[in-house]
Amino acid sequence: MKTIVAEALTREAFAPFGDVIETEGTESFLINNGKCRRFHDLAKVEAGGENARVLINIFRGTPYPMPLTLSMVERHPLGSQAFMPTTPAPFLVVVCPDEAGRPGRPRAFLTAPGQGVNYARGTWHGVLTPIGKEQDFVVVDRGGDGNNVEEHFFTEPYSIALPETGNAS
Numbered sequence: 001m002k003t004i005v006a007e008a009l010t011r012e013a014f015a016p017f018g019d020v021i022e023t024e025g026t027e028s029f030l031i032n033n034g035k036c037r038r039f040h041d042l043a044k045v046e047a048g049g050e051n052a053r054v055l056i057n058i059f060r061g062t063p064y065p066m067p068l069t070l071s072m073v074e075r076h077p078l079g080s081q082a083f084m085p086t087t088p089a090p091f092l093v094v095v096c097p098d099e100a101g102r103p104g105r106p107r108a109f110l111t112a113p114g115q116g117v118n119y120a121r122g123t124w125h126g127v128l129t130p131i132g133k134e135q136d137f138v139v140v141d142r143g144g145d146g147n148n149v150e151e152h153f154f155t156e157p158y159s160i161a162l163p164e165t166g167n168a169s
């Protein structure tokens with residue numbers, strides 16, 4: 001198996017795949033008579049196709065052993081998909097560039113506590129991957145008619161390792 005080591009998630013590194021959802025380095029302004037700070041327009045929500053609408057969901061993810069055996073990635077051709085953790089624990093994000101309709105070599109990112117991600121429409125990604133314990137996420141994605149998931153199974157799985165030695169499964 002080829003091993004890929006996760007890198008720290010940054011807005012710049014993730015830009016080809018979507019948005020990093022965090023307050024750091026973003027525009028914000030006070031609302032509610034100064035009692036609330038709005039961190040505004042952090043990610044691009046896309047919902048295309050017939051009868052498209054935006055869904056707000058909660059995903060309760062079960063952790064995966066590390067290093068992760070990545071045998072499949074998927075994408076959503078009709079909309080974006082955002083994952084925002086409700087607890088400040090890091091999780092694993094895996095994405096692939098698209099190469100003529102097939103996923104290229106995966107890239108893995110370890111989020112900082114509290115960071116979320118928004119996969120741009122059609123971005124190849126691994127499924128939700130918490131680390132070490134069950135974690136809830138607010139998930140914003142697309143509902144409506146038509147099929148919004150395409151899966152790709154690798155002929156040879158990849159091993160996705162965390163940057164430090166914390167890869168014990």
Ligand SMILES: NC(=O)N[C@@H](O)C(=O)O
Nearest residue numbers: 074081125126127128149
């Ligand atoms: N299938 C589903 O809703 N979840 C996946 O899209 C995922 O990215 O985890």
Ligand code: NI
Nearest residue numbers: 074076081127
């Ligand atoms: Ni998905």
